[in-house]
Amino acid sequence: MMNDLKALYEQxxxxxxxxxxxxxxxxxxxxxxxxxxLEELSDMGKSEQRGLESxxxxxxxxxxxxxxxxxxxxxxWREFDGRSWRNTIVHQRAELRILLRKYPGMQRMWPAAVxxxxxxxxxxxxxxxxxxxxxxxxxxPYADALLLDEHYLPPTECDN
Numbered sequence: 690m691m692n693d694l695k696a697l698y699e700q701x702x703x704x705x706x707x708x709x710x711x712x713x714x715x716x717x718x719x720x721x722x723x724x725x726x727l728e729e730l731s732d733m734g735k736s737e738q739r740g741l742e743s744x745x746x747x748x749x750x751x752x753x754x755x756x757x758x759x760x761x762x763x764x765x766w767r768e769f770d771g772r773s774w775r776n777t778i779v780h781q782r783a784e785l786r787i788l789l790r791k792y793p794g795m796q797r798m799w800p801a802a803v804x805x806x807x808x809x810x811x812x813x814x815x816x817x818x819x820x821x822x823x824x825x826x827x828x829x830p831y832a833d834a835l836l837l838d839e840h841y842l843p844p845t846e847c848d849n
Contacts, residue, residue: 694722738798741788742806748781748836749803749810750817753825756843758818775842782837803829803836 697705705722712720751774759771789795795802807829815822835841 694720695725698722698725737788737792737795738802741785741795741798741802742809744781744785744788745802745806745836746810746813748778748785749807749829749831750813751777751781752831752836752843753810753814754818756830756845757814757824758820760845778842779839782839786837799833803833 694705694708697708705725709721709726712718755771755774755778759774811822811825811827814820814825818824831843
């Protein structure tokens with residue numbers, strides 16, 4: 690049975706997953722393909738973390754662009770990019786809230802994900818804006834609560 694499951698894993702992932710689910714329901718733990726199950730569970734956690742970091746990276750890059758480039762744009766571009774950047778910020782926040790609601794265990798990944806995503810977001814913001822990377826703070830300037838606050842946009846020079 691075990692060798693059949695291992696072969697099935699390579700040939701038909703859905704059938705393999707279904708067979709293991711059936712074995713779990715039947716309490717036939719000794720027949721499970723434990724090696725591949727552990728691999729899949731480990732990858733699932735990594736995949737969720739990558740998704741969280743990806744959404745945070747985009748959100749943080751747009752918050753940085755809003756805060757540090759928006760005021761430098763010409764009036765016409767401010768209207769266009771302001772709307773575009775705001776829509777991206779709104780969308781990423783909504784997706785993050787959905788992820789956290791569906792997978793509450795991701796809350797424990799949040800601090801590390803924000804840190805990792807910010808490093809990349811800072812580089813992304815510099816590349817997309819053409820501003821020197823030192824324009825952007827080395828550490829994330831946004832409190833966790835503000836990252837998901839649907840009304841928060843960082844202050845810009847236009848706000849003064």
